[in-house]
Amino acid sequence: MPEYIIDGVQYANWDREVFEQMRAGDVTCVHVTVCYWEQTLETMRNLGAWNRLFEQHADLIRAVRTADDVRAAKAEGRTGIVFGFQNCTPLDGNLDFIELFHQMGVRFMQLTYNNQSLLASGCYEAKDTGLTRFGKQAVAEMNRVGMVIDMSHSGERSTLEAIEHSTRPITVSHANPTFFRDALRNKSNVVLKSLGETGGILGFSLYPFHLKNHSDCTLPEFCQMVEQTADLMGIDNIAIGTDLCQKQPLSILEWMRNGRWTKEVDYGEGSAADAKWPDPLTWFANNADFPNIVQGLRDHGFDEKDVAKIMGGNWLRFFEESFEGQKT
Amino acid sequence: MPEYIIDGVQYANWDREVFEQMRAGDVTCVHVTVCYWEQTLETMRNLGAWNRLFEQHADLIRAVRTADDVRAAKAEGRTGIVFGFQNCTPLDGNLDFIELFHQMGVRFMQLTYNNQSLLASGCYEAKDTGLTRFGKQAVAEMNRVGMVIDMSHSGERSTLEAIEHSTRPITVSHANPTFFRDALRNKSNVVLKSLGETGGILGFSLYPFHLKNHSDCTLPEFCQMVEQTADLMGIDNIAIGTDLCQKQPLSILEWMRNGRWTKEVDYGEGSAADAKWPDPLTWFANNADFPNIVQGLRDHGFDEKDVAKIMGGNWLRFFEESFEGQKT
Numbered sequence: 001m002p003e004y005i006i007d008g009v010q011y012a013n014w015d016r017e018v019f020e021q022m023r024a025g026d027v028t029c030v031h032v033t034v035c036y037w038e039q040t041l042e043t044m045r046n047l048g049a050w051n052r053l054f055e056q057h058a059d060l061i062r063a064v065r066t067a068d069d070v071r072a073a074k075a076e077g078r079t080g081i082v083f084g085f086q087n088c089t090p091l092d093g094n095l096d097f098i099e100l101f102h103q104m105g106v107r108f109m110q111l112t113y114n115n116q117s118l119l120a121s122g123c124y125e126a127k128d129t130g131l132t133r134f135g136k137q138a139v140a141e142m143n144r145v146g147m148v149i150d151m152s153h154s155g156e157r158s159t160l161e162a163i164e165h166s167t168r169p170i171t172v173s174h175a176n177p178t179f180f181r182d183a184l185r186n187k188s189n190v191v192l193k194s195l196g197e198t199g200g201i202l203g204f205s206l207y208p209f210h211l212k213n214h215s216d217c218t219l220p221e222f223c224q225m226v227e228q229t230a231d232l233m234g235i236d237n238i239a240i241g242t243d244l245c246q247k248q249p250l251s252i253l254e255w256m257r258n259g260r261w262t263k264e265v266d267y268g269e270g271s272a273a274d275a276k277w278p279d280p281l282t283w284f285a286n287n288a289d290f291p292n293i294v295q296g297l298r299d300h301g302f303d304e305k306d307v308a309k310i311m312g313g314n315w316l317r318f319f320e321e322s323f324e325g326q327k328t
Numbered sequence: 329m330p331e332y333i334i335d336g337v338q339y340a341n342w343d344r345e346v347f348e349q350m351r352a353g354d355v356t357c358v359h360v361t362v363c364y365w366e367q368t369l370e371t372m373r374n375l376g377a378w379n380r381l382f383e384q385h386a387d388l389i390r391a392v393r394t395a396d397d398v399r400a401a402k403a404e405g406r407t408g409i410v411f412g413f414q415n416c417t418p419l420d421g422n423l424d425f426i427e428l429f430h431q432m433g434v435r436f437m438q439l440t441y442n443n444q445s446l447l448a449s450g451c452y453e454a455k456d457t458g459l460t461r462f463g464k465q466a467v468a469e470m471n472r473v474g475m476v477i478d479m480s481h482s483g484e485r486s487t488l489e490a491i492e493h494s495t496r497p498i499t500v501s502h503a504n505p506t507f508f509r510d511a512l513r514n515k516s517n518v519v520l521k522s523l524g525e526t527g528g529i530l531g532f533s534l535y536p537f538h539l540k541n542h543s544d545c546t547l548p549e550f551c552q553m554v555e556q557t558a559d560l561m562g563i564d565n566i567a568i569g570t571d572l573c574q575k576q577p578l579s580i581l582e583w584m585r586n587g588r589w590t591k592e593v594d595y596g597e598g599s600a601a602d603a604k605w606p607d608p609l610t611w612f613a614n615n616a617d618f619p620n621i622v623q624g625l626r627d628h629g630f631d632e633k634d635v636a637k638i639m640g641g642n643w644l645r646f647f648e649e650s651f652e653g654q655k656t
Contacts, residue, residue, distance in 0.1 A: 041368055041420060048424025092369060096376025103431045 002304075004028045004074060004312030005290050006319075008173040008203030008241025009084065009108075009152075011036075013248050014053060019060040021246075021287035022079040028312055029070045029080035030287075031108055031173065031241075036086050037259030040097065043090040047083065047104055054081070065105055067320035082319075084108030084173075086153065088119050088138065095134075095141055102145045107323050108173065109142065110150045111135060111162060114268070115261065120151075120158035123184045128155035131165055143167045146325045148318075152185075152203075152241075159191050168322060169199035174241035176210045177232070180225040185269060186210060189232060196233030201318050203241020204229070208278035209269035210243070215279040219292065223300035226310065235306050239314045240293065245277070246286055253277055330632075332356045332402060332640030333618050334647075336501040336531030336569025337412065337436075337480075339364075341576050342381060347388040349574075349615035350407040356640055357398045357408035358615075359436055359501065359569075364414050365587030368425065371418040375411065375432055382409075393433055395648035410647075412436030412501070414481065416447050416466070423462075423469055430473045435651050436501065437470065438478045439463060439490060442596070443589065448479075448486035451512045456483035459493055471495045474653045476646075480513075480531075480569075487519050496650060497527035502569035504538045505560070508553040513597060514538060517560060524561030529646050531569020532557070536606035537597035538571070543607040547620065551628035554638065563634055567642045568621065573605070574614055581605055 005026055011033040012018045022030065034046045054063055062073050064080035073080035083106045091097045098109070111131075112122040119135035121128040131139065139162060142149055149170040151159040162170055172195060178186045187195075187202070195202060204226060211217035212225075229238055245252070253276070257268040267275055283292045290311075297307045333354055339361040340346045350358065362374045382391055390401050392408035401408035411434045419425045426437070439459075442450040447463035449456040459467065467490060470477055477498040479487040490498055500523060506514045515523075515530070523530060532554060539545035540553075557566055573580070581604070585596040595603055611620045618639075625635045 040372070044368070044425060044428055045422060047428060048422060051424060051427050094373060094376060096379060097372060099379050100372055100375060100432050103433065104428050105431070 001026050001291065002294060002308040002311040002313070004070065004308070004316050005294075006070070006239070006312035006315035007031065007244070007290075008171070008201075008239055008315065009033060010242060010244045010246075011248070012244065012246035013252075015247070016057055016060070018246055018287060019057050019079065023060055023077070024288040025286075025290040027079050027287055027290055028074050029064055029082060029315070031082050031084050033086050034083050034106070035090055036113060036256050037089060037261070040090045040092045043085070043101075044104075047106075050081070050083065063105060065107070066323050067316055070316055070319060082107050084110075084148075084150065086110045086150075087113035088117050091118075091138070093118060093134075095137055098138065098141045098147055099145045102147050102325075106147065107319075108148045108150045108171070110153055111138065112151075112154045112158065114153050120162065121155040123153055123155050125155060128157040130157045130161040136165055139165050140167075144326050146323050148322050156188060156191060159187070160194060163191075163194050163198055163200065169201070169318065170195070171201045171203065171318070173201075173203045174205045174207070174243040175202065176205050176225065177229055179228065181210055181212045183210060183269060192229065192233050196237040199237070199321075201237055201239050201314060202229065202233060203239045203315075205241055205243045206281060206284050207243040207245075208281065211281075215281060217281065219283045219296040220300065222293075223296045223302075226297065227300065227302075230306075235309055236314055236317075238310055239318075240311060242284070244284075244287070248277070250276060329354050329619065330622060330636040330639040330641070332398065332636070332644050333622075334398070334567070334640035334643035335359065335572070335618075336499070336529075336567055336643060337361060338570060338572045338574075339576070340572065340574035341580075343575070344385055344388070346574055346615060347385050347407065351388055351405075352616040353614075353618040355407050355615055355618055356402050357392055357410060357643070359410050359412050361414050362411045362434070363418050364441060364584050365417060365589070368418045368420045371413070371429075372432075375434075378409070378411065391433060393435070394651050395644055398644055398647060410435050412438075412476075412478065414438045414478075415441035416445050419446075419466070421446060421462075423465055426466065426469045426475055427473045430475050430653075434475065435647075436476045436478045436499070438481055439466065440479075440482045440486065442481050448490065449483040451481055451483050453483060456485040458485045458489040464493055467493050468495075472654050474651050476650050484516060484519060487515070488522060491519075491522050491526055491528065497529070497646065498523070499529045499531065499646070501529075501531045502533045502535070502571040503530065504533050504553065505557055507556065509538060509540045511538060511597060520557065520561050524565040527565070527649075529565055529567050529642055530557065530561060531567045531643075533569055533571045534609060534612050535571040535573075536609065539609075543609060545609065547611045547624040548628065550621075551624045551630075554625065555628065555630075558634075563637055564642055564645075566638055567646075568639060570612070572612075572615070576605070578604060
């Protein structure tokens, strides 16, 4: 196995079984979502619930705030958990809340989740404002305190402007290239090249709607995409961001898509005729299946050094560069 | 001067002039109030405003989270600032928020502020419930994460139960003995003895309403009270907690007394005929005046070792024992 297996985003219905699967899959660290549409207090309640999980399952998981915490998790035989927002709603319009949430352990924040936000445009909006006035201030503050800018659900112009405006590398923690699957949630070669050139990271998604042939996508097809993206972005700038959502009811998918902002039903990447959770991939259904990806990459011809980079080494380097505040 | 001068509570209209006075007074560390009646979001905005002050006045002040941060402040020639709540309103009824606010740097919380709270009874209530069901859980959680239980504004029974229920020493950060000035906000010998026997700290208040003869209280009278209290509690269990409120308008005094909970005007320790801020003491009007207290204690006959304990050494030891989470 590679030394570190790190997943760029998950949102499970967290319980002991999921944590046991993480251990079975030799998963060193997972970035977990603590906010889709939640406001400040709701998000803090989610963080509080996570802190209780750390107490209740201390034999399996631990909090991760720094790259050294990931190494400690590895040494302890536990899975590290690092918090992230998929939206900027917890800021409550307050720039200062970025630092407060960083103090509470949050290390990733998407500037937008599908829709226009106070900071930038989502990937489903017809028009893309790019970074707003508040968005530029937020990027600078995130750079200062050590919170990663994640543009997975953002529009193309917003993403390019975030890359340009940020003084530190940013991420698209969970998406795939549009050359593999042309979807609003996936990223163009222009974005991916720019992301790679600035030291950023793309986490490959295993959510079926982001893949060619959706749930029927094969492991060799996935690995072929990885190889092509490595050629485009560089082997040091690609990683895994499964978007795995284990044990979640349909109501959670509907929450992700609709929040409280619409009365018309939004189907996200699905449709009225295909409104449910997609079937899981046969080769990646839960956290115990990470070794399948490792084997797939080996079979495709990646050497052990490159497999280690893709499966976790690149994330670890990125965490090392990203999670601490800038020296003043 | 004593090595460390540490003040157990202040609430100024913070600005550069106040911070310069702290430096002029050789003040090593101040516990500052960030909540009287504020709810969660309001309190977070206060914390955010403080974090901006740390950036803007980094030559004069720094954040304090641990006893080592106090020592660092001393070495750097800056004044350390540690946050505290005078009320439990920021918890929003959520036990988990104690840990989140600890992560944001809060190290003190009063269980009550004058009135009945969800946790215990305030010193102005006719009946004292002692610790409530939630109050007992909050004390245990504060013990776990390293947040100090402060009973300055609490009733007698509540204070005694907090001392008894807490597994770590607690504080009355700003009050005086009732033998010196019989006021609802001051503490009986029973409370003070129990506080001292359990390793707790009393911070002597310099707020005129807590003193004999109010604003006319003399420095020798104050020092005589210190000596008597040392005899009662032990020299290791007394310190300074000035309750200094520099540059605050009357509206702030009214806010402290009335919050948003009453339509009848509450005058706190004042009265309708005496509704204003009391005149400051001639020998302690601002942060530059701490050397006067040092001189007063020396003149009264305290030796340098005891002066050092009272002026900051005892607080530093207490911070060392109190601010870190319990090992699990």
